[in-house]
Amino acid sequence: MLRAEDGEALATVPLPDRDISAWLVFDKIANRPIVLTTEKLHLIAPASDRLEIEWSGDQFAEAPLHLTSISEDGRFLVSYSGYTFSYDQTLPTDRANSFTTFDLQTKTFRLLSLKARVLPAANVVLFHAPTNTMFVPYSATIKIKIKGKLITAKGCSCGTNFADFLHLGADGSLAPATRLQLPDDGANPTLISASNSMALSPSGALGFVSTVNKKIFSFDTMTGEIVNEETVPDNLTYLYYLTSHQSLLYANGTNKFVMLDAQVAPVINAVRVKKDSTLISGFNFLSGLKVTLNGEEVPTANRSAQNPGREIILPLGRKDLPPTQELRIEVTNRDGLISKPFVIKP
16 A cells, blocks of 8 residues: 555555556445455455455356456445366367456356457456446457367467447346447458457546547447548557547557547537438448437438448428427437537527
């Protein structure tokens, strides 16, 4: 325990582990640190002036826990546990990504195994506590060959173009919620590498993911729909949302960081009034949005099926919108963020 003002060591506690590597997470609810090594999980007694182990238990047997987050109510530790594979030929499908929760009240583990030949980099799995959602961008693939009694597995950090969203239930169970699928760009593949990552807007309703072909995609965290994309001139590595500046911060593979203006509210670029409908074009249109016309909500406003994140269709056309009247259109996303008004003069 260090004092932040001057770095003075206030307290220490020895851990009865052989391994000197550890993950550390702070439990704000119970006011204590929690330590994970590859051997054990240690709960430190709540205190502000001392460090003392309250409980220690063996790590979950399936695989050691990696980067760990804590649920907003302080009850569950949520972790990625790694990729497992059985060399037993009678179980050729016994391979899985393992995600683990630990109940701090009952001291019990729960496991979710997603049987797949893809896996994420452990340090970029992202857990958003307010929405109990874990974002898992896959960056590596596994190839398995079976020849007679010989089974071999070979990994490749070749990247993929998809990610899974997992939801943490009230009982501590994790379950797949939805999937993000990035578009295939043909000759210049859109791939998430182990050096890429995800970031979230302050509300968690909008997410960002970087790719190796110098693109940043914005997506709806509830549905996985792409709502915007931007190409940058740099190689993209780690991505972070800087709330204080409303900007995306990313590393570009050199000794520099880049700050990029990041729109998290809906944006209207154009409005086209047709005979029987009105088309609103822009980006960051999330599921559950509302559209107001001159301050009144349009109850039947729908995002288009072909491009839901960037187009909204109103069932109001020229016959419903008098050309002599000024039209003031606004879009409000489900997190309460409102677009700048788009005004059509008579």
